[in-house]
Amino acid sequence: MSIDRDQNSLQHTHPQVKMAQDELKLLGAWASSFVIRVRMMLEEKGLSYEYIEQDVFNKSELLLKHNPVHKKVPVLIHGDHDICESLVILQYIDEKWSGTGPPFLPIDPYDRAIARFWAVYIDDKLLSSFIGILKAATEEAKAEKIADTHAALEQLEGSFKKCSAGKAFFGGDSIGYLDVTLGSLLGWIKTAERISGAKLLDEAKVPLLVDWAKRFLALDCAKKTIPTVERIEKYARELQATRWKVSTAN
Amino acid sequence: MASEKGVMLLDFWVSPFGQRARIALAEKGVQYEYKEENLTEKSELLLKANPVHKKIPVLIHDGKPVCESLIIVEYINEVWSDKAPLMPSDPYQKAQARFWADFVDKKVYDCGSRLWKLKGEEQQAAKKEMIEILQLLEAQLGDKKYFGGDSFGFVDVAFVPFTSWFYSYETCANFSVEGVAPKIAQWAKRCMERESVAKTLYDPKKVYEFVCFLKKKFGVE
Numbered sequence: 001m002s003i004d005r006d007q008n009s010l011q012h013t014h015p016q017v018k019m020a021q022d023e024l025k026l027l028g029a030w031a032s033s034f035v036i037r038v039r040m041m042l043e044e045k046g047l048s049y050e051y052i053e054q055d056v057f058n059k060s061e062l063l064l065k066h067n068p069v070h071k072k073v074p075v076l077i078h079g080d081h082d083i084c085e086s087l088v089i090l091q092y093i094d095e096k097w098s099g100t101g102p103p104f105l106p107i108d109p110y111d112r113a114i115a116r117f118w119a120v121y122i123d124d125k126l127l128s129s130f131i132g133i134l135k136a137a138t139e140e141a142k143a144e145k146i147a148d149t150h151a152a153l154e155q156l157e158g159s160f161k162k163c164s165a166g167k168a169f170f171g172g173d174s175i176g177y178l179d180v181t182l183g184s185l186l187g188w189i190k191t192a193e194r195i196s197g198a199k200l201l202d203e204a205k206v207p208l209l210v211d212w213a214k215r216f217l218a219l220d221c222a223k224k225t226i227p228t229v230e231r232i233e234k235y236a237r238e239l240q241a242t243r244w245k246v247s248t249a250n
Numbered sequence: 251m252a253s254e255k256g257v258m259l260l261d262f263w264v265s266p267f268g269q270r271a272r273i274a275l276a277e278k279g280v281q282y283e284y285k286e287e288n289l290t291e292k293s294e295l296l297l298k299a300n301p302v303h304k305k306i307p308v309l310i311h312d313g314k315p316v317c318e319s320l321i322i323v324e325y326i327n328e329v330w331s332d333k334a335p336l337m338p339s340d341p342y343q344k345a346q347a348r349f350w351a352d353f354v355d356k357k358v359y360d361c362g363s364r365l366w367k368l369k370g371e372e373q374q375a376a377k378k379e380m381i382e383i384l385q386l387l388e389a390q391l392g393d394k395k396y397f398g399g400d401s402f403g404f405v406d407v408a409f410v411p412f413t414s415w416f417y418s419y420e421t422c423a424n425f426s427v428e429g430v431a432p433k434i435a436q437w438a439k440r441c442m443e444r445e446s447v448a449k450t451l452y453d454p455k456k457v458y459e460f461v462c463f464l465k466k467k468f469g470v471e
Contacts, residue, residue, distance in 0.1 A: 069353065069386065081342050088348045095341035109328035113316045120318060121302065155302060 022079035024049035027063055029056050031235050033127070034086035035074040036225045037184035041090050041104065043221040044175065045097050087119055090177060104177045111163075115170075118159045119181045126152040127185060130192045130200065134236055135244045146198045150205060156182065157206040164208075168215055175219065183216045184226070191232040195240075257282035258310040260296050262289055264460050266359065266411030267319035268307040269450050273407050274323045276446035278330040320351055323407055336404050350390055350397065351408035357383045358412050366422040366461050367470055377423040384431040391433055395440065402444060410447055413438040417454035418461040 026042070026049050028035035042049055054063050054073050066075045066082045076083040076092070083092050094104040106112050129148035136142035163170045163178060170178035193200050203210045216222055240246040259275070259282055261268035275282055287296055287306050299308045299315035309316045309325065316325045327336040337344055361383060364376035387409065391397055397405035416427045416438070428435035441447045 078342070083342070083345045083349075085349055085352055088345050088352065091348065092341050092345040095344065109325055110311070110314055110316070112328065113321050113325040116321045116324070117316075117318055120321070 023077075025077040026051050027054050027066060027073050027075040027077070028052070029054050029073045030227060031232060032056070032073055033184045033188055034072075036187070037086055037180045038074045038076060038089050038093075039225040040180045040184060040221040041093050043224055044104075044180075045093060045100050047093070047097065087123070087181070090180065094177070102171075102174050102176075104171065104175075104180070106171075106176070114159075114163065115177050118156070118163070118170075118178055121152075121155070121159075122178075122181050122185070126156065126182075130185075130189055133192045133196050133198070134240060135246060137246055142196060146196065146200070149192075149200050150202075153200065153206045153209060157209050160208050160212060164212075169212065175216070175221070179212075179216060180221075183213075183222060186213055186217060186222070187226040187229060187232050188236075190229045191236050194229060194233055195236060255312055258285060259283070260285050260287055260293075260299060260306050260308040260310070262287055262306050264452060264457060265306060266415065269411035270319045270407050271307045271309055271322045271326070272450045273410065273446045274326040274336060276450065277334040277336065277402065277407075277444075278326060279333065280326070280330055320355060320408060323404065327404070335401070336398070336407060338398070338403065347398070347404040350387075350405045354387070354405070354408045354412070358409070362412065362415055362419055365419050366465060367468060369470075373423060377425060380419060380423070381425065381430045384427060384434055388431040388433045391437055393433070396437070402441070406441060410438070410441045411451060413441065414451040414454050414457050415461075418458045421458060422461070 024042070024047060026035070026038060028039070028051060030053060039051075052062070054060060056073060059071055063073070063075065064071055066077055067073075067084045070084060072084070074084075074086055074089060076089045078096075083089050090104065105115055126149065129145055129152050132145035133142055133149060136145055159178075160170060164172065167173050169175045170182070175183070189200055192198075201210050201213055217226070257275070257280055259268070259271055261271070261284060263286060272284075285293075285295070287293060289306070292304055296306065296308065297304055299310055300306075300317045303317060305317070307317075307319055307322060309322045311325075311329070316322050323336065337347060357379075361376055361380045365373065365380060368376060390405075394400075396402050397409070416435075420426055427438075442451070
């Protein structure tokens with residue numbers, strides 16, 4: 001599936017939200033997990049938007065105009081408002097279209113704090129670990145990053161147990177903030193597994209997460225937004241060779 | 251942790267992250283027990299309350315821990331929602347508040363640390379970056395009384411603890427906050443007129459003493 005040619009096919013509208021909706025645009029990059037999670041949420045909320053692919057290594061005037069501070073994707077442009085930082089965007093969409101579908105963040109303030117905590121953990125610890133596997137220059141560094149990734153996933157296994165309380169997703173019966181935050185990384189996690197040969201989503205270590213991942217990837221919002229592992233792998237290997245200067249002997 | 255009723259804050263006196271929680275609690279008029287942690291010898295309670303990061307601040311409310319300072323501030327705001335709202339109600343304004351608080355989180359502490367840890371060219375680079383950070387924040391503040399507009403808000407809480415570090419930044423890197431970002435300097439003074447801030451922040455000279463202690467510890471200079 002080629003996400004970047006999907007611009008027009010993503011112009012579906014949901015009758016109930018059409019009236020409330022100003023023009024929505026998303027500046028993104030097909031491979032970016034941060035962008036993918038915003039697309040998942042827009043998909044779940046049934047919101048139509050114009051997707052504008054960006055070259056993150058050759059930044060456009062448009063991107064610099066709408067995210068002058070960080071110059072990064074995703075940027076959600078809603079009317080004449082710019083919203084940047086993926087977790088900020090997710091909360092914005094949840095709050096702005098709170099009437100559409102179940103809330104993505106829990107209602108109870110303590111549960112919200114827990115969800116926010118793990119979302120930050122996913123981005124700070126898990127993401128840097130498995131990307132670190134791909135960037136590792138030596139076998140030793142790679143082994144360290146693999147160990148870090150396992151440790152982070154084990155923490156998240158515990159978090160899933162608590163948050164899901166026996167249900168299918170972090171959000172309960174339906175997907176929520178943490179499902180989307182973690183789910184958007186699955187393409188890259190599988191790619192890191194393929195390139196490194198290491199099993200990361202290991203059913204022996206994180207059985208609940210492995211089952212959760214299967215359920216999540218079967219959802220429409222995942223199927224429509226996560227690129228194939230083949231495509232990400234090709235891109236990752238290009239990055240390894242050109243930008244990350246990692247020799248890929250395998 | 252027993253399910254004891256009440257609010258406890260595990261903290262470290264000079265931590266700007268801990269101060270965010272203290273200021274939010276004070277704004278809301280919440281009674282709480284303050285527990286000073288020895289960061290070189292962390293207590294059982296801290297390790298149990300924050301097993302993932304083992305860091306302060308941790309807010310323990312009726313036995314349940316909340317970690318990460320900005321998450322703690324949002325929690326305090328949502329639980330004690332009857333007074334001093336720290337977040338706007340409009341989703342876009344909220345998004346702006348979260349974005350700029352996150353900006354402070356990502357940039358100020360790190361860059362500030364480099365100002366006193368490094369020397370020579372590296373320090374000059376950090377100084378240039380700090381000036382850019384302050385000027386970006388100044389542009390965001392504009393002519394408003396606070397980042398939150400007329401009312402003291404989330405970004406104000408996130409950033410104000412760092413104002414007691416300005417003297418240290420200025421002294422180590424040889425520049426003036428008032429010189430490069432006068433509106434930020436004025437905003438800092440306005441914030442100090444609030445009881446919650448005045449009672450929480452330490453004298454900048456005392457913070458500088460602490461920075462000198464850290465410099466010695468890290469073998470700087």
